Amino acid sequence: MENLGHWIDGKRVPGEAARQSDVYNPATGEVQAKLALASRDEVDAAIAKAAEAQVAWGATNPQRRARVMMALVHLINRDMDKLAEALSREHGKTFPDAKGDVQRGLEVIEYCIGAPQMLKGEFTDSAGPGIDMYSMRQPLGVVASITPFNFPAMIPLWGMGPALACGNAMILKPSERDPSVPLMLAELCKEAGLPDGVLQVVNGDKEAVDAILDNETVQAVAFVGSTPIAHYIYSRATANGKRAQCFGGAKNHMIIMPDADLDQAADALVGAGYGAAGERCMAISVAVPVGEDTADKLIEKLVPRVEALKVGPYTAGDDVDYGPVVTAAAKQNIERLVQTGIDQGAKLAVDGRGFSLQGYEDGFFVGPHLFDHVAPDMDIYRQEIFGPVLSTVRAGSYEEAIGLAMSHEYGNGTAIYTRDGDTARDFANRINIGMVGVNVPIPVPLAYHTFGGWKKSGFGDLNQHGPDAFKFYTRTKTVTARWPSGIKEGGEFNFKAMD
Template identity: 65%
Template sequence: MVYELSHYIGGQRVEGTSGRYGDIYDPCAGQVQGRVPFAGADEVRTAIASAEKGQQEWAALNPQRRARILLKFVDLVNQHIDELAELLSREHGKTLADSKSDVQRGIEVVEFSAGAPHLLKGEFSDSVGQGIDVHSLRQPLGVVAGMTPFNFPAMIPLWQSGPALAAGNAFILKPSERDPSVPLRLAELLTEAGLPDGVFNVINGDKEAVDTLLEDPRVKAVGFVGSTPIAQYIYATAAAHGKRAQCFGGAKNHMVIMPDADLDMAADALIGAGYGSAGERCMAISVAVPVGEETAERLIGALQERIKDLRVGPSLDRDSDFGPVVTPMAKERIEGYIASGVEEGAALVTDGRGLKVEGYEDGFWVGPTLFDRVTPEMRIYRDEIFGPVLSVVRADDYEEALRLCSENQYGNGVAIFTRDGDSARDFASRVEVGMVGVNVPIPVPIAYYTFGGWKASGFGDLNQHGADAFRFYTKTKTVTSRWPSGIRQGAHFVMPEGS
């Protein structure tokens, strides 16, 4: 039976009225399991009006009381984490363990955001001039919006909304239409936690909904995570309409394996970082860069042995290492890249095409795929594949490996595996990438540091979560004050000086 979802406006679920819908697939069964309404411009404007009204009440609460509501929300999410993980796995296809991690990493940012009373403190300087004091205030922007991807339907919405709400803003979420059930359930839990109606709204939709949010002057800032072309479009459109924007795009994350690395450790890391979640992660390792021919040969052998033992299966099966990809279009695109790699001369060591899972023959399965002797000119190296495809690009020496990582158009994440502290320190300092791992394959920063890539991976001056999030979701007001002392100063015709 096909289920039908809704929007979430003003503290309740609201049926769509546009008459337009998108399909939600069951990736394991390979069939449509639900429909999600696509909001028209009027529905989006209704959500904005609801957010604008609710934000006034929310901003009037002091930061500590807002934090208490967020902490109650965290408690509710933890109580419902099994339910949320199953919802997520059924629509996305990732394993239950991976889905729980998706929720947990999002909740960590909400927990950090509960420190808003400290994070929103301004500055104060006394006696900057004769009888003059200066202080600054951090105040909410008002209504803000987030557009989030299918691959982390809990984590990214929580990364964006947690700091925004803690700072006193109202938030409108436009989640991916591929797996929207978890965002809608999170909205209900926020209301249950005590969030005023209208402060968190969920609008499902496509470009019409996105453009309405970008063009409406009541929306003061937007956050986006997705592909680079869309990130560029949203960043440019938001700027043209006078909005703040932080937009994060694609990635091509490299892992350098030095000759002195613990090879078993490196191979285990590559298997998890390359094939976990079927490679549908912006921080997945998709390029391995062994330094030296001997290192490359040993690495290929170690990877082949581990790939044989991988279990690709249903997302709700606790024995599955990873599940299907999200849609039939995703499967077709990934298999097209594998064919391209073969055509362009890469050595196909392991072919993940044609995989069938017993009892789920129509699912969107792509098995672990390994290419060797990939070169930078090939499409499988240049483009973000977003699937379980790992490319090995051999480097003659350390400098060539460093150059490969730094010259790629993307600059999201990178890792180096080595036992040598000098090499690691030099790499971390010189590589032109925003997030660096040393013997850590997926260097996603913890909640109180910021997450963000460089070059074509990120657009905007401030990153996600950490202190940057509170800078992004607030505006600074600076107050210069003098209280009458009974001494007449007379008129001044020049700018005041600080001494």
């Protein structure tokens, strides 16, 4: 059995603390590795070494830092299959989905090759008599990223790329459920030319997180995970004087108008609702058809599509639509919420309970579930399920449908399916949600735009990747300079000219 530790000063090191965590293969339910959990002292030591390494890295010009990003792009592409296989083995995603996880992170690294352009300041010539004024963007120093289990390649790369390209050192604390890919990415960073100590990967649980939040050397913290933890990290980080961006849970609605292409909408709902076993913060978990006729026709199209979904291990290749959920506890929570939905009166149009896969009976597989006639006061509507469960809430009108999304406590993503441009434009303008899709089910922006939710889905005023990332990982310094002018004969300054 493999023993996993940390990445400190450019090499893998075993943990010094006695505590360990099990890393499972979700398809079999077997423990495949033991992970060392860092103590507070180990975290503090890693931060101190990162601070030492950051001085020279921060003084390196942006173009040379961008060359490291360029080399990293090549290396990730070279090892794409290797990274995806390790990701699937620990997370459970299908192999194509795992490659997509790596690819979306890679796109942010590609964007970071443009760091010299993003870090340019501003200049005003002759702001006053003999006075020039200019600003510069400088690194914060040591920053931290605390990343979730559901995207063990993408989210670490979303933080690492901009933070390192800006000249910071980073402490990466990945999820203890699937830690191998972040360690592999650290190795690739070293191969790309990143100096030792600039990226430290510290594995751990709450003790490691609190050590990061309390260490005064850490200037900024980024987090992605559940809303309660996002709020906790944001509150503790900001109370300790740190900059913070923390993204939490979601309950993403897709509104289906009567004029929508229902086949297109049904296909989109199946992909967005059940892909990656629903373990995505941008998954569509609520379908809102407008009008009874629209709802009846949509359910009629959804049922056979959902029933035809193939669930299995990533080793089955392209024959699988989605794999297991990440842990036995996650499976139990999904099954509990499904039963709650039934108990509270929702109609289970597709029943995935009792799903079992021959040869993988101990795996964490959950069959696909489709609910109809879900009411807004039900637990399956209010809570984030994070599993292969789609709830259908029927709306009598467009105003009722948009009101459902706007009144929900989460505001990560939403979508509308319609052929009417005026309706789509009104929806995009009025909705109080951070990312909006028009006939696009999962509206995750590309790397050169920013990603972030509203309401209880996001804490902090700067988003992930895109221009916001370069603002988050730097601070602005503005210089006002005046030089004396008017030289007298004999080389003496005319100091009155300075007045």
